[in-house]
Amino acid sequence: MEELAHDFSPFIRVYKDGRVERLMGTDILPPSSNGTVESKDVVFSPETGLSARLFAPKIRNPDQKLPLLVYIHGGCFCFGISATYHNYLNALVHEANIITVSVDYRRAPEHPVPICFDDSWTALKWVASHVNGTGPEDWLNSFADLEKVYIAGDSSGANTAHFMGLRYGQEKPEGVKVAGIILIHPYFWGSEPIGAEVNHLERREFVEKFWRFVCPATSGCDDPLFNPVADPKLASLESCRVLVCVTEKDLYRDRGWFYYEKLKESEWRGVVEIIETKGEDHVFHLFYPSSENAVALLKQIGFFINQKIQEKA
Template sequence: MDSSNSKPAAEVAQDVSPMFKIYEDGRVERLVGNEIVPPSFDPKTSVDSNDVVYSPENNLSARLYIPKNTNNPNHKLPLVVYIYGGGFCIYFAFHPTYHNYVNTLVSEAKVIAVFVDHRRAPEHPVPCAHEDSWAALKWVASHVDGQGPEDWLNHYADFERVFIYGDNAGGNIAHHKVMRLPREILDGFNVVGIVLAHTYFWGKEPVGDETIDAETRASIEKMWQAACPGTSGCDDLLINPFVGSSLANLECKRLKESGWGGEAEIIESKGEPHIFYLLSPTCDSAVAMRKKIAPFFNEI
């Protein structure tokens, strides 16, 4: 074969391995998190799932999860809106790791869950994922009067007991969405709690026992720059919530000196790596973490 007229392969413009690479022609090669699984009834957990479109204009879906033994519309279940992580850039809401985790969580907690998919950077830079997640919240809230497009939410979701759950970058998004709620109230949609798991917050200066390794910090900062090219840096409010923001507006957690009188609990899993509870969901620490989180949805 004569390759003299073939186009040369595009050069890598930005290497954010082991997560992804951006090529000079604009193509993004994701190195992890590309698998997806369809919704299904899971016999191990007796949880059923179904995909629904919440944003036709952006072709975005959410996956609904419900315990199979739910058959009494007079007994409403707490509603958990879950926003996934991946540094804003990798994974899908329908990745098998997440699918399996949410099946288990829904089974143990006896809740209805709405797992939100969103557009990914760098093709769709931050704050696109934030905007999509807000659109998903509004779509969920459209079921408050029992007249929404999805019967599971109309019949079984308790909109007086709504929780937002976010991990990694999803925790970042969840924080910003709950901060937005007091300014843009969704009638009848009562968010009473938030779970932030291994949240993707960052800043120029390390906090607590956060790594001080220069190479590691540079790698994380490079990923943030790729996800949000217009950022002012690692002290941007979108990545560092302690810059120019009062946490007093966050109506479902209390941090010291925030000015809000709620309650918060910190779950620490000593010696475990980032998102270990997703990667090793049956390990002792992951089980212990779920046993703390699951009852939280039924205590309020």
């Protein structure tokens, strides 16, 4: 019998011979085309072979540029673009009428955090290479408005989305204008329990062990990659619109609220909003996409992306 080195069921197991067994998120769908949305895979980093899945409305006005969403999927930093994400982004692209780049970053534990952060930043710079309409991807050249770029992610992907907004605020790469950041049920943490976390010490222990598993070089649970509120550079986040989404039953709910409050109190010059879905748990919208609350959240995110356009009209 193979001996286990790490057992984080029901998510992932690693054996002493190095074999990694992922227990979810392995149902990968190919790119597709339905009545409203089409998708395709493109390589954005020839050096590493990294790819992204592009989604676009099937019917596009050649005279209209659409907002571009760079989406970072969740999955504890360990999973890929599963069928769940493919279907969710199809629905979001249709609802919001946007172009989406879904980043297929390298995954832990084979590629520990922060490699996924760096891969996602490389994807954003690849998007920026289309600024003059001469980039390698026709969909971005022809249909993406690089003055209206949004960065979004759920769970661990929200961590990455925050990091990208922070790095963008510090480096300001030419070619894209980040108009907004969307953090869906962010996977934030900290060394000291807050709110309802005090009633879940066993779950806290699991979260902290898992963080060290995906990021062995971490300084701990107050590492800014895991606890952005502890980052003295928090106010360097790009001065744009930020939407934080939390749910009532989520273990990470209080961290989302804490992030929202601390961002507002800081010297950051953007505008932050928060919405809480009652009666739901972490990333419920991915598991029950046709539920009333999931549909409502989809519409709220679509409205957030298009709100700035409406304000300018």
